[in-house]
């Protein structure tokens with residue numbers, strides 16, 4: 001029986017940030033990792049994605065960031081078919097996303113300031129127009145005193161906070177974050193959650209993959225659970 005996509009809120013195509021219909025994925029020569037995933041993330045909704053280690057949370061985020069393409073089913077982002085979009089279309093989809101990678105992917109030769117400024121520079125903004133915004137974001141994540149330092153001199157938690165500041169600085173339409181509080185203490189985890197919630201109140205759709213079930217429950221967000229490659233949970 002075909003499964004209806006889970007609905008997190010309104011499902012009019014104009015208000016959907018993400019739609020997965022029967023999406024499957026497996027790495028080359030490996031077993032299937034994602035099976036028949038049906039999911040709608042309404043524009044402006046907030047979700048946690050939980051599940052045991054190896055369940056496929058990072059893989060699902062890789063499919064959503066178009067680092068991997070679905071091997072079955074249909075993926076729509078911002079109302080457009082993305083699963084089979086040509087490579088030349090990928091920057092257009094990605095320019096609307098802020099991604100926090102599990103391994104941070106900071107540029108070691110750039111200062112903390114320049115790492116955070118990168119998405120704005122790539123979007124063509126001039127330094128004068130974004131400098132205050134970058135400083136404000138670094139202050140928010142507690143790195144206001146470290147803006148001239150390079151990533152190799154930062155602790156794991158500081159790198160994580162820097163990666164989050166970079167992902168959110170240009171107010172993307174969609175934030176995809178893989179374990180964004182995995183390297184920080186509980187108080188900083190709550191502060192970072194507030195940052196994601198503030199952006200969400202401004203209209204950004206947020207999906208956070210996390211082992212931290214306590215933080216997920218405290219957030220009041222819908223909690224999606226991935227297990228054995230299948231998705232359950234979320235708002236009905």
Ligand SMILES: Nc1ncnc2c1ncn2[C@@H]1O[C@H](COP(=O)(O)OP(=O)(O)OP(=O)(O)O)[C@@H](O)[C@H]1O
Nearest residue numbers: 027028030033051052053054055056057058059060
């Ligand atoms: N590049 C890859 N090539 C082949 N198999 C992979 C690759 N990356 C992940 N896998 C496999 O896919 C499955 C899902 O991994 P994934 O990293 O998505 O899980 P996860 O839920 O994010 O785990 P964790 O919570 O430990 O980060 C695992 O069995 C893993 O071994």
